[in-house]
Amino acid sequence: xxxxxxxxxxxxxxxxxxxxxxxxxxxxxxxxxxxxxxxxxxxxxxxxxxxxxxxxxxxxxxxxxxxxxxxx
Amino acid sequence: xxxxxxxxxxxxxxxxxxxxxxxxxxxxxxxxxxxxxxxxxxxxxxxxxxxxxxxxxxxxxxxxxxxxxxxxxxxxxxxxxxxxxxxxxxxxxxxxxxxxxxxxxxxxxxxxxxxxxxxxxxxxxxxxxxxxxxxxxxxxxxxxxxxxxxxxxxxxxxxxxxxxxxxxxxxxxxxxxxxxxxxxxxxxxxxxxxxxxxxxxxxxxxxxxxxxxxxxxxxxxxxxxxxxxxxxxxxxxxxxxxxxxxxxxxxxxxxxxxxxxxxxxxxxxxxxxxxxxxxxxxxxxxxxxxxxxxxxxxxxxxxxxxxxxxxxxxxxxxxxxxxxxxxxxxxxxxxxxxxxxxxxxxxxxxxxxxxxxxxxxxxxxxxxxxxxxxxxxxxxxxxxxxxxxxxxxxxxxxxxxxxxxxxxxxxxxxxxxxxxxxxxxxxxxxxxxxxxxxxxxxxxxxxxxxxxxxxxxxxxxxxxxxxxxxxxxxxxxxxxxxxxxxxxxxxxxxxxxxxxxxxxxxxx
Numbered sequence: 001x002x003x004x005x006x007x008x009x010x011x012x013x014x015x016x017x018x019x020x021x022x023x024x025x026x027x028x029x030x031x032x033x034x035x036x037x038x039x040x041x042x043x044x045x046x047x048x049x050x051x052x053x054x055x056x057x058x059x060x061x062x063x064x065x066x067x068x069x070x071x072x
Numbered sequence: 073x074x075x076x077x078x079x080x081x082x083x084x085x086x087x088x089x090x091x092x093x094x095x096x097x098x099x100x101x102x103x104x105x106x107x108x109x110x111x112x113x114x115x116x117x118x119x120x121x122x123x124x125x126x127x128x129x130x131x132x133x134x135x136x137x138x139x140x141x142x143x144x145x146x147x148x149x150x151x152x153x154x155x156x157x158x159x160x161x162x163x164x165x166x167x168x169x170x171x172x173x174x175x176x177x178x179x180x181x182x183x184x185x186x187x188x189x190x191x192x193x194x195x196x197x198x199x200x201x202x203x204x205x206x207x208x209x210x211x212x213x214x215x216x217x218x219x220x221x222x223x224x225x226x227x228x229x230x231x232x233x234x235x236x237x238x239x240x241x242x243x244x245x246x247x248x249x250x251x252x253x254x255x256x257x258x259x260x261x262x263x264x265x266x267x268x269x270x271x272x273x274x275x276x277x278x279x280x281x282x283x284x285x286x287x288x289x290x291x292x293x294x295x296x297x298x299x300x301x302x303x304x305x306x307x308x309x310x311x312x313x314x315x316x317x318x319x320x321x322x323x324x325x326x327x328x329x330x331x332x333x334x335x336x337x338x339x340x341x342x343x344x345x346x347x348x349x350x351x352x353x354x355x356x357x358x359x360x361x362x363x364x365x366x367x368x369x370x371x372x373x374x375x376x377x378x379x380x381x382x383x384x385x386x387x388x389x390x391x392x393x394x395x396x397x398x399x400x401x402x403x404x405x406x407x408x409x410x411x412x413x414x415x416x417x418x419x420x421x422x423x424x425x426x427x428x429x430x431x432x433x434x435x436x437x438x439x440x441x442x443x444x445x446x447x448x449x450x451x452x453x454x455x456x457x458x459x460x461x462x463x464x465x466x467x468x469x470x471x472x473x474x475x476x477x478x479x480x481x482x483x484x485x486x487x488x489x490x491x492x493x494x495x496x497x498x499x500x501x502x503x504x505x506x507x508x509x510x511x512x513x514x515x516x517x518x519x520x521x522x523x524x525x526x527x528x529x530x531x532x533x534x535x536x537x538x539x540x541x542x543x544x545x546x547x548x549x550x551x552x553x554x555x556x557x558x559x560x561x562x563x564x565x566x567x568x569x570x571x572x573x574x575x576x577x578x579x580x
Contacts, residue, residue, distance in 0.1 A: 007394045008432045034427035035345050035396025035496040063435055 002052075002064040003042055009033025011053050016066065020048045029053075029065045045071040087124055087134045091158030099157050103253075104231055105297050107139055107156040110189060113301035114152070115143025123171040134159050136167040137192075140175040140186075145305050146320075148313060150295040151179040155188035156363050157232060162192035165199045169210045176216040179224055180200060183314035186224060187247060187304060191231035192238045209236055217244035222415035222522060225311045226420065229300045233274050235260040240296040243289050244413055247307050247364070249300045255279045288368035288405060289524045291485040306362060310376040310383050311416050318417050319383035322357075327554060329354035329468070333543070334550035338489045348373055352465065355421075355554050357381065365405055371395075372402035380558040382565075385413035387474065388423035391464070396426045398470055400435055400443040404472060407446040419457035419561050427496065428468030447473040449579040453571065457482050457564035459557060460537075462490040462544060479544060482564045485556060486535055486544040493533040497526040 012032035022028055022042045025063050029039040046068035090096065090106055099106060106270070111118055121141035126135035137159035142151050153175045155162035164172070179186035195210050205211045220226055221244070228245035231254055239256040242248050250256075253456055257264075257278030264270050264277065276282070283289040292307075294300035312319050329350065337350045344446075352361055360378035371394040375386050387406055389396035398406070413420050429435075429444050451458070451473055460475040471492065475481045486492075494500065502509070505525055512518040531537070539547040548556055 007397065007430065008434060034395050034397045034430065035343060035498055036391070036397070037345060037347065048256055051522050072144075 001044065001046055001070050002066045003028050003040060003066040003068060005031060005036060005053075005059040005061055005063050005065055006040060007031070007033050008061045009038060009059065011055050011057050011065065012037065012061060014051055014055055014066075016048050016051075018050060021071070022046060022048060022068065025049050031059070040065060042066075042068060044068070047071070073558075083128075084124060084311055086131075087128075090134050090264075091137075091160070092132055095160075098161075102157075103192065104157065106158060107154050107189070107191070110297060110301075111143070111154055113150070113298055114187065114189075115145065115150075116302060117143060119143050119149075122174065123167070126167040126171055127165070132159070133165070135169070136165050136171065137162050138164075138168045138171055140171045145308055146373065148308070148320075149182075149184055150191065150308065151182070151184055151186040153174055155184065155192040155231075155568075157191045157193075160193075160196060162232070163194060163196035164192060164210050165196040166203075166209070168196070170208060170211070171210055172210075173208065173216060176213070176220060180216075180220050183224055183316060185308060185313060186220070186226055188226065188228040188241055189231065190228060190238060190241055191227045192232055192234060193232075194234070194236050194238045204237065214240050215243060217241065219244070222315055222423050224314045225308065225416065227304050227307055229304060230254045230256055231297075231300075233260075235263070235278075239278075246311075246415075248289070249290045249292045249294050249303050249307075250280055250283060251297070251300060252280050252293055252295055256283065256289075270278030284365075284367040286368075288365060288401060291364050293367070304511070307376075310362065310418070315415055315417070321383075322360075322378055322381045324381040325357035325360065325378070327354055328354060328358040330578065331355070331554045332551045334553060338464060338487070338550070342489075342491060345391045345393075345395065348388045348390045348396075348425065348463075351423060352377065352386060352388060355557065356384075356386070357377070361386070364409060369399060369401035369405045371397055371399060372406050375403060377522065379421075379554070379561060382561060383418055384561065385409065385418045385420050386423065386525060389426040389470070389474070391425050394430075396465070398426055398429045398447070398473060400430075400438040400440050403440070403443045403447040403473065407443075407450040410447070410450040414450070414456050416452035417456060420451075420454060420459070420475065420476065421561075422451075422458070422460040422481070422559065424460060424462045424466045424471055424474040424476070425464040425549065426467065426470035427465055428470040444469070444473065445579060448479075451475045453577065455567075455569050455571065457561055459560050460484045461553065461557075462486040463494060464491060465496075466490065466492045467495050467528070468519050477545075482567065483546070483560050484544045485553070485560075486539065486547050487550050487553070488535060488547065489550075490538075490544070490547075491533055492535070492538055492543060493529075497529045500529050501525040531557045 009031040013030040027039045029040040049067040124311040126136040226245045229249040255274040255278045356377035363375040365367040
């Protein structure tokens, strides 16, 4: 249950904290790529287990940004 | 009525019942309609039919598993080829293939659209033997599809699971509707397992998720057979009968959003995303936008619409997805859509807001240059009226593909939010003054220098400055965009230009 980078870029802002509950469609990370803000939303509801990539880190397309535990 | 006439009508009626009861049961169990009920969703009536008596010798092979003929959609005659799954799973026997080819050739001679309703398990292997390569066999379908391509519209609907041979018919159509539970693949799961040892379900191999989102091989997905038929009727409303004609006009309708809203739709901050479909709603006639390949490479929006009642094709960067960056997939999508519109005399509107083509190792390996070239090539070769609107960012080579000034659009309009540059200020300053910036040790001083250089760079592409240098033809207030576009497409309706003499380009 992961939120992955839709394109390569740098993590600009992480909008959630471990333990936080997120809803489907909620923005959890904003990437910066091609000098554009790329909001990344959760595709399902859940609880944040881990922030895998911190602010300023480079990520390839498809890499895990945030790990979610599915909502019960 | 005399006996011989009565006999003919009775025999025809028997054939029209389709396959044996077990065939009908199988079709019902799969939640699919019998072909003749299906055809009623498209046409008020089947007006002509040929080859009804194919395989008259075998009562189980009614019409040899395919209905071919014509009907009327919105007052226009349209050919169709529709598989009958109740007859040996719609498999393609020898006569079936002959009927299919006859209908394709008739559509080409008549210069009328053809609709393919595909619900077939593939070649009837016991009948075909090695003759699937003969002229007049299933092998010739794809030759004819190729000759029809761009001459008359070929629209497809994929109903069932369709593997190998017959899976090519769907992908040769100009526009393909796929039922949500259909599947197509070059080989069935059974074949895949034998050939490479992979175990896979039809859905995972070639279901809607695969083809609508990942492979980009289908244009629309339908939830029901009624929806599929309605989509086909709607698709045809944007297309002419052939490459000789123009798309039909309709009464003009006001847009769904007031064009006065356009300025507010576009964020002040050039790096902020917004949904370009809101902009489209404020330009085109209400309810007229039909997005094509909405689920594939959504960073580029493509679709048909009406502007003051006249059909246009729209190619728009989508800043809400991946910042509107052009990827190899979106380049393919754009190239094919532009090519389709040009083939059927549909004028093109480009809405430019892109930071350019994507960069980095992944896209290089995915041939961003070679596939980006296709998009640029398609635009350069499109002789239909073309209008390019610089909505916001036009960085790098992105604007080439988006019909920028060097690509001979009929006019390039810019909104006051427009920015045309080789690259954004951050990247440009870093590229040009890297050594100079790095040489400064004090971080504060370095920051001040970067800020000053960026401001200088920005001033270089100020849109008033560029309008002054005639880089764009006109700078217009956003609320006037719709009316200006209507005027320009009207002005250039009779446009005629010739490409250089040659057989064809070498780019595909």
